[in-house]
Amino acid sequence: MSRTYWAAGAAVVLAVLFAVGATVATASGGSGGGAAGRTPGLHSPDAGFARDMAVHHQQAVEMSFVVRDRTQDEAVRSLAYDIANTQANQRGMLLGWLDLWGLPKVVSDEPPMSWMGTGTDAGTSGHGAHSGHGATPTGAATGEAGAAGSGAIMPGMATKEELTRLGAAGGRDAEVLYLQLMTDHHKGGVAMAEGCARQCQTPAERALAQGMVEAQQAELTLMADMLKQRGSAPRG
Structure with a gap:
């Protein structure tokens, strides 16, 4: 258990370092733009991932704060703290990139995950037949990053x-x-981050996404062990 937790913690630290380096590079202009220095388009994978993952991360932060107050188990509280701290920092970076790119954090007619099918930077013009959507999902920070x-x-x-x-x-x-909820959440997050690692054109964002994949996969292993210790298992 302790060895697995150490490995997961190390992966989280690496992810944070990845993110800090990515933010510095972006702020300095070294790798913040897309391919060939272009600013990502409104409906590009880069912008779509930033908006959607900001919402996804916010729910993880909220769930982690909830469980912190519902248990005295130090292992769970430590994991929840790590997840909340890491994902809050990453969320700030994603929203900061949107600001640097001059792009909105909310696009009212953009269905969630639509960027996964674009493959390349879609530019600032049309983005296909997107239908409108309704309420912001539970856990989203209203007015910051809708999906x-x-x-x-x-x-x-x-x-x-x-x-x-x-x-x-x-x-x-x-x-x-x-x-169990965070295991499902991480599996979804890994799939999204892998999509950005493949499709995003911004080197710093791709590096951050890959760091997310590695850290969350390590935490998935840890959480499976923690569930087993409690006589349970991941859902599905």
Whole structure:
């Protein structure tokens, strides 16, 4: 258990260092632009990933703060702290890039995950037949980074009912539910980050996405071990 937790912690530290380096590079103009120094377009994978992952991360931060107050188990509280701290920092970087690119954090007619199908920078003009969407998903920071609606929550995101259950649970029940929800959340996050690592044109953002993949995969291993210790297992 301790060896696995150390490995996961090391992966998180590397992800944070990746992110800090990426932000410095962006701020200095060294690698903040897209391919050939171009600013990413409104509906490019770079911008879409930044908007969607900011929403995705915000829910992870919120769930981590909830479980911190619902259990006294130090292992779960430490994991929750690491996830909240890391993903809050990364979220700030993603939103900061959108500011640097002069792009909005909310695009009202952009369905969640639509950037996954664009493949390359779609530029600032048309973006296909996007239908409108409704409410911001549970866990999104209203007015900062909107995405899914009409029930179309991004991969791995918890539902409103699941978040209510987490907030009402305590002790071992809260620990198990949090670990299961965060396992699903990380699996969805890894898929999104892998998409950016393949498709995003901004070198710094691709590096951050790859760091997310590695850190969250390590945490998935850790959480599977923690669930086993509690007589449970990931869902599905």
